[in-house]
Amino acid sequence: MSDHLIAPHGGTLVNLVGDADRAAELKAAAADWPSWDLTPRQICDIELLMNGAFSPLQTFLGQADYENVCAQMRLADGTIWPMPVCLDLPEELANSVNGQSLALRDLEGVILAVLHVDDVYTPDREAEAQQVFGTTNPEHPGVAHLLQRTNPCYVSGRLEGMALPHHYDFRTLRQTPAEVRDQFQKMGWTKIVAFQTRNPMHRAHQEITLRAAKDVGANLLIHPVVGLTKPGDVDHYTRTRAYQSLLPTYPHNTAALSLLNLAMRMGGPREAVWHAIIRKNHGCTHFIVGRDHAGPADRSGKAFYGPYDAQELLAKYQDEIGVSMVPFQMMVYVEEQAAYVPQDQVPEGARVLNISGTELRKRLNEGRDLPEWFTFPDIVKELRKSYPPRHKQGFTVFFTGLSGSGKSTIANVLLVKLLEMGGRPVSILDGDVVRKHLSSELGFSKEHRDINIRRIGYVASEVTKNGGIAICAPIAPYDQTRKDVRAMIEEGGGFILVHVATSLEECEARDRKGFYAKARAGIIKEFTGISDPYEEPHDAEMVIQTEDLTAEEAAQEIILHLEREGYIGPESDI
Ligand code: PPS
Numbered sequence: 001m002s003d004h005l006i007a008p009h010g011g012t013l014v015n016l017v018g019d020a021d022r023a024a025e026l027k028a029a030a031a032d033w034p035s036w037d038l039t040p041r042q043i044c045d046i047e048l049l050m051n052g053a054f055s056p057l058q059t060f061l062g063q064a065d066y067e068n069v070c071a072q073m074r075l076a077d078g079t080i081w082p083m084p085v086c087l088d089l090p091e092e093l094a095n096s097v098n099g100q101s102l103a104l105r106d107l108e109g110v111i112l113a114v115l116h117v118d119d120v121y122t123p124d125r126e127a128e129a130q131q132v133f134g135t136t137n138p139e140h141p142g143v144a145h146l147l148q149r150t151n152p153c154y155v156s157g158r159l160e161g162m163a164l165p166h167h168y169d170f171r172t173l174r175q176t177p178a179e180v181r182d183q184f185q186k187m188g189w190t191k192i193v194a195f196q197t198r199n200p201m202h203r204a205h206q207e208i209t210l211r212a213a214k215d216v217g218a219n220l221l222i223h224p225v226v227g228l229t230k231p232g233d234v235d236h237y238t239r240t241r242a243y244q245s246l247l248p249t250y251p252h253n254t255a256a257l258s259l260l261n262l263a264m265r266m267g268g269p270r271e272a273v274w275h276a277i278i279r280k281n282h283g284c285t286h287f288i289v290g291r292d293h294a295g296p297a298d299r300s301g302k303a304f305y306g307p308y309d310a311q312e313l314l315a316k317y318q319d320e321i322g323v324s325m326v327p328f329q330m331m332v333y334v335e336e337q338a339a340y341v342p343q344d345q346v347p348e349g350a351r352v353l354n355i356s357g358t359e360l361r362k363r364l365n366e367g368r369d370l371p372e373w374f375t376f377p378d379i380v381k382e383l384r385k386s387y388p389p390r391h392k393q394g395f396t397v398f399f400t401g402l403s404g405s406g407k408s409t410i411a412n413v414l415l416v417k418l419l420e421m422g423g424r425p426v427s428i429l430d431g432d433v434v435r436k437h438l439s440s441e442l443g444f445s446k447e448h449r450d451i452n453i454r455r456i457g458y459v460a461s462e463v464t465k466n467g468g469i470a471i472c473a474p475i476a477p478y479d480q481t482r483k484d485v486r487a488m489i490e491e492g493g494g495f496i497l498v499h500v501a502t503s504l505e506e507c508e509a510r511d512r513k514g515f516y517a518k519a520r521a522g523i524i525k526e527f528t529g530i531s532d533p534y535e536e537p538h539d540a541e542m543v544i545q546t547e548d549l550t551a552e553e554a555a556q557e558i559i560l561h562l563e564r565e566g567y568i569g570p571e572s573d574i
Contacts, residue, residue: 004190005181005283006322010056010079013177013281016113016161017050023162026114034096035103035111036089041145043106043165044227044263045085046113048278050161051176053260055281060087062119062156070131073270073317080277080317082270084132086123086154087115094120094153102155112163119156133267134305139298141230142265165261170226170240173259180221180258181283187253191218193286193326194279196293198229198264199357200242200383202375204331206249207340212288212326213254220255221284222247228263230296238386245378258282268295272310276323287323289314291330333373365390366566390566394424394464395494397558398485400476400537402529404512405502406546406554408432411473413555418469421568427463429456431474444526450481457485465492475528479535486539494567498558499540504529506547 008014018026038046048054056079061069064076066084073082087104089097098120104113129136129143138144167174175183184192193216195209201222213220222243226236236259243257262278265271271294276287293310297303311327318325329342333353346352355363355374363370367389370380397414399407408430418426435442438455442448453476460470470489476482482497489495507529508516519527526532542561544554562568 005184006280006285008052008055008177008281009277009321012055013181014052014055014058015050015178016052016058016159017164018160018162022160026160026162027111030101030103030111030114033101033103033114034093035105036093037105037107037109038112040107041228041263042087042104043112044261045087046104046159046161047165047261049085049159050113050164051178053177053262053278053281054085055177057081057085059115059159060154060156061085063121063154066121066123066154070128073273080273080321082132082273082277083265083267084128087156088151089153089155090151091122091153094151094155097155106165110163110166112165113159113161115155115157115159117155117157121154122152123154125150125152132265132270137298137304140266140304141296142267145265167261169237170259173240173257174261175258177282183256184219184283187219187256189219191216191286192221192284193218193288194221194223194282194284195288196260196275196279197222197224198233198239198294200234200239200375200379201246202379203373204333204340206246206376207331208288208290208328209255210250212286212328216286216324216326218286220250221279221282222255222257223260223279223282223284224257225262225264226259227261230264230266234383235386238382242379242382245382246376249376264294266294266296268293268305269310269313272314273317273321276314276318276321276325280321280323285323286326287314288326288328290328338373361387364388365393367391388467390494391569392467393493393567394467394469395496395562395567396460396464396470396472396489397496397498397562398460398476398482398489399471399473399498399500400482400540401500401502402504402507402534403475403515403527404507404510405500406544406551407473407475407500409551410498410500410544410546410554410558411471413551414558415471417555417559418471425463425468427459427468427470429459429470429472429474434474444528444532446478449475449477453478453481453485457488460485461489461492464489464494467493475534477528477532477534479537482537483539494565496542496558496561496565496567497537497540498542498544499537500544500546500554501536502546 049057061084068074068076069081069084075081097117102115102117103111105111125146126136129146133140133142193212209220247257272289279287289311291307295303295305314325329344331340332343334341335351335353364387399411401407415426415428434456439452442452456472456474460472463470486495518524519530528534
């Protein structure tokens with residue numbers, strides 16, 4: 001490691017991965033030890049502990065360090081450390097492994113490390129949320145994770161690494177801090193400004209990074225987080241391809257790109273201090289902090305932190321940490337000057353252009369133009385590949401309604417009409433048919449109905465994610481289950497809930513399968529509408545009254561709705 005590079009936090013770059021002999025020894029011994037399958041968050045944390053990105057941490061925080069970090073942003077020895085990095089376990093396991101060695105496995109069961117546990121404690125997670133995030137509001141993603149998805153006990157002890165988690169994507173960009181430092185040394189870089197991001201970069205970001213590097217006379221490390229970010233963020237594959245396409249827009253040999261497998265906490269000011277320390281460990285001397293750094297907002301759009309809180313906090317600690325902050329105002333495009341300008345330097349009355357993240361998504365969805373002043377053509381190309389306009393996205397039409405309401409008939413007409421149009425593949429998941437194949441062992445209890453609907457939702461979400469059309473037609477009597485399925489499918493495309501609102505009287509009068517008579521007679525138990533509940537949806541995109549419409553007319557109404565919403569249209573393949 002070069003003497004010319006900034007020293008890591010705490011003075012030494014930690015490396016917890018032992019040699020091959022020790023790893024083999026541990027692997028053999030671990031066969032008899034208790035083991036824990038690490039969560040995705042814990043896998044990110046353990047990678048950064050093992051490779052030294054979290055130097056000087058040598059393991060997950062023990063109780064004394066944890067309490068000090070929460071209360072004072074310092075480890076027990078006084079070193080600045082703003083974010084708890086803890087191994088959370090269920091109570092029973094945590095208590096049973098005290099004084100023992102615990103094998104820590106990845107999602108496939110490979111042992112990554114061994115923790116020799118000698119510290120088990122039960123944190124006050126509400127207090128942690130308040131101290132670290134300044135709130136206990138579960139709309140804050142860091143708080144939600146802490147209060148809803150974190151196990152109740154934390155454990156610590158000596159951590160022995162065996163292997164870093166394996167990544168198969170963008171392998172040349174996945175460097176350890178030691179490898180990043182090596183690269184800087186080879187290139188003769190000593191002054192390096194780091195840029196942290198969890199979003200695609202557009203012209204405003206390029207302008208900020210260029211200016212920052214120029215202002216402090218440094219080289220640039222674009223250091224995006226590809227571990228865990230905020231739900232709803234653009235996936236890291238798309239972002240990384242976009243960063244790669246941006247790199248040639250910087251002066252030759254002045255900018256580098258490397259990926260950081262960090263699990264963000266979205267902790268605003270404390271997170272900014274943490275980010276700066278992590279970059280110091282990668283050999284960076286400067287760190288860019290813009291507006292709203294790692295700061296989330298609540299459901300109403302209100303930010304949890306002030307726009308420049310992160311800058312204020314890091315300003316207080318930067319000298320002690322030894323990394324200089326490069327603060328930036330939000331950059332906006334001033335039309336008359338045809339240039340990006342910090343928001344506080346916009347001339348009076350000048351016309352300012354900006355495209356928000358929401359507006360960007362909307363334009364991508366509608367296949368509308370993204371102007372040259374906003375971003376680069378290659379980045380638009382990458383975003384369009386992953387976020388095609390609606391008429392090229394997959395979607396699910398999810399029918400719900402009583403038995404005999406006409407769901408299957410309308411679904412089958414819709415299927416034929418969509419097939420006639422051609423283009424995207426269409427799959428139908430009809431209630432009766434699914435129960436023959438996918439759910440043949442299930443009955444009609446609430447538990448079984450929920451499993452059935454979640455299976456249908458899962459298959460539909462796969463079809464949708466891959467650009468196809470899924471038509472589902474189960475009864476789906478429970479509101480929460482329908483909502484869960486909607487959330488799952490909307491991650492990868494469109495979801496249109498169609499309530500076939502034929503009344504119980506009408507369904508019973510038709511009684512096409514003779515089931516209602518049997519249900520009344522008590523021969524069929526738990527029959528929806530008779531002896532089992534049906535929760536009417538209040539969030540349906542369409543309500544179909546079959547008393548007034550033929551199945552063909554109903555299907556046509558749905559086609560028109562899909563057209564209005566942009567899922568099918570003149571330029572669409574379908
Ligand atoms: S659910 O609640 O969504 O899981 O139901 P679903 O998979 O759509 O299955 C409904 C079909 O099963 C037949 N059937 C019953 N329906 C409701 N309650 C009870 N107890 C019951 N027993 C059998 C019925 O034919 C349903 O088909 P459709 O096409 O809806 O009439």
